[in-house]
Every structure is written in structure tokens, then in C-alpha cells.
Amino acid sequence: MFEHLEFSFEKERQFTSDVSHELRTPVAVIISQCEYLLENENLSAEDKEEMAVILRQAKRMSKLTSEMLMIARNEQDGQHLMEKLDFGLLSELVIEELQTKAVPEKMAVPVSAFLWCAGL
Numbered sequence: 001m002f003e004h005l006e007f008s009f010e011k012e013r014q015f016t017s018d019v020s021h022e023l024r025t026p027v028a029v030i031i032s033q034c035e036y037l038l039e040n041e042n043l044s045a046e047d048k049e050e051m052a053v054i055l056r057q058a059k060r061m062s063k064l065t066s067e068m069l070m071i072a073r074n075e076q077d078g079q080h081l082m083e084k085l086d087f088g089l090l091s092e093l094v095i096e097e098l099q100t101k102a103v104p105e106k107m108a109v110p111v112s113a114f115l116w117c118a119g120l
Contacts, residue, residue: 013072020069027065030058053100060093 034055038048102108 016068017072020065020072023065024062024069027058027062031055031062034058 034051037043037051038055043051
């Protein structure tokens with residue numbers, strides 16, 4: 001039974017590694033194309049703003065993909081690395097994500113609740 005469990009974990013690590021690796025190229029292309037389009041002087045201010053949102057999210061996805069790949073590789077090597085978490089940055093990312101989703105719905109995101117949770 002233990003061998004079966006270990007085999008399942010190994011398959012999960014391999015899947016995570018494969019997915020992370022396969023996502024890196026398309027995300028890099030999205031980032032590259034967004035940066036190229038943002039240099040276009042004929043793009044309207046609204047289009048540039050939308051492209052900046054796409055670029056920001058693509059960079060976030062790139063970071064997450066790299067982190068997944070790093071974790072999968074470290075687990076394969078038997079390493080378990082820990083790092084400090086910046087709750088202020090995490091809070092900013094959550095607030096930004098919620099505000100981005102709230103604007104089209106004409107909703108407000110009370111930032112003070114997040115600042116209290118983040119200890120700011």
C-alpha cells in the first residue's frame with residue numbers, strides 16, 4: 001500500500017513538472033506579444049490599459065508556473081525548501097485581482113478589511 005501511495009505521489013510530481021514546463025512557452029509568447037503591442041502608438045488608451053491587464057496576469061501566471069516547476073523539481077530531488085511569505089504583497093495581489101473583477105460588475109472592494117488582515 002505504501003508503494004502504491006508513493007507511486008501516486010511520484011505521478012503527481014511528474015504531472016506538475018510536465019504541466020509547468022509545457023505552460024512556460026505559451027505564457028512567454030503572451031508576455032512578448034503584449035509588450036510588443038504596448039509599444040504600438042496607434043493603440044488607444046483603453047486598449048493599452050486592457051493589454052496591460054493581460055500582461056500583468058500573464059506575468060503572474062509565468063511566476064506561478066515557474067514556482068510549480070521549482071517545487072516539482074525540488075520534490076524530485078528530495079529537497080523541501082521553505083521561504084518567507086510577504087503577506088503585504090499577497091494582500092496587494094488579492095486586492096488587485098478582486099478590484100479587476102469588481103469593476104465590470106460595478107462593485108466596490110473595501111480595502112480596509114484587507115489592510116487589517118495583512119497587518120498594514
